[in-house]
Amino acid sequence: MSRWLVNQGLQIAIDGPSGSGKGTIAALIGEELALPVLDTGLLYRYVGWRAEEESVSLDDENAVLSMLDAAITSMVWKAEGIFLKEADAEKDCTSRLRDENAGARASKVAAMPQVRTALLDVQRDIAKLGCVMDGRDIGTVVLPDAQAKFYLTASQRERARRRWSQLKAKGEDADLERIAAELRARDERDTDRDCAPLEKAMDAIHIDSTTMAMDDVVDRILNVLERRKLINKK
Template identity: 40%
Template sequence: MRTRLQIAIDGPASAGKSTVAKQIASQLNYIYCDTGAMYRAVTWAALKEKVVLDDDAALAQLLSHLEISFVPQKAGQQVLVNQEDVTQAIRTPTVSKHVSTVAAQISVREALTAKQQRLAVNGGIVMDGRDIGTTVLPNAQVKIFLVASVKERALRRYREDLAKGFKVDLQQLESEIALRDKKDESRAISPLTQAEDAILVDTTSLSINQVVDKIMEIIKKK
């Protein structure tokens, strides 16, 4: 494949974006950019520094001395905040619960969007998030919008959290995911929405391999 594409994969929480995007990037030998991890990293730092999570000015100040970087690993990628490994810390239920609030702030979205656009300027990248196809990479050659039922997404998160040793309640997870969907879809800045030229892929009844195969077929046509 001569053209190094920009591939945008959007969708709500736990739709399978990151898992699928990693595999596609690996198959194409592309860069993988987990934008959700960036927002989680800022949320983690804000919680650590006891910054009020909807205080845009305070978050802007926090961002001014925050360096977020990724280090490729065989089993995925390491996430660093000011050279501190936060790969596991940003995946805790506490961070998951508050990330939508932080992600809705103008200073956070502007700073991270600019960083994401710089990473993608030369193509050869698979980027997943909630506003990639609409805001971050509006001219991406491939746009995918992944969805799954709230029940299925809660079950996925439930299994992930249990595997990490977190005590979780399935019904509570369903409520939190539904609430997060509402927050993401209704925020004033870059809300979660399907781009007009994005292809919808429902992952509810599909395995990861089936989703990857389906998206690879779409990419090959480009």
């Protein structure tokens, strides 16, 4: 049970580059405040995955748009992840969306202006009742009126090390230099794209987590929310 009273409809936006820890922080904040956590990156990964499953080229935005309605209709987005409707059941496909290939596909999907526009309503509808939402353009585009915005960063080397550590913990082969190169390439794509590039919202609080423990980042965010009277101790 949460030890906090949370303002009704509280929306917390956490943005940042890949590997900055925003997903982990969002999950911890959501657990503390008993708010659903919505990973928008997972939505783009899902679209990219469905495109691959249906042999739709990610170099053809119109082709992706043509499959989008069916992909969204068959999707159930929950705090736990994304599920696919199959007959009378829901199949958890989240694990398929977490690998490096899915991340690369998501980056291509996220660069498609019309696709991004179509997915905005999906994200905003789910966020109306209150949530913690993390991504790359939450505070600037998806939830520009969010009551609290944070921009989480870490050095590129530290972000690569974290990803390397995650993969090693799963028993997967991982090369630190290759991961660092992939992060650099993804940072460039996310920052330089014309549509909703990765950037800090003007009213977002910047937190550099390079030398911080995750618990310390969570404490700082909770302190900000409490000072603003967005949450109160029970």
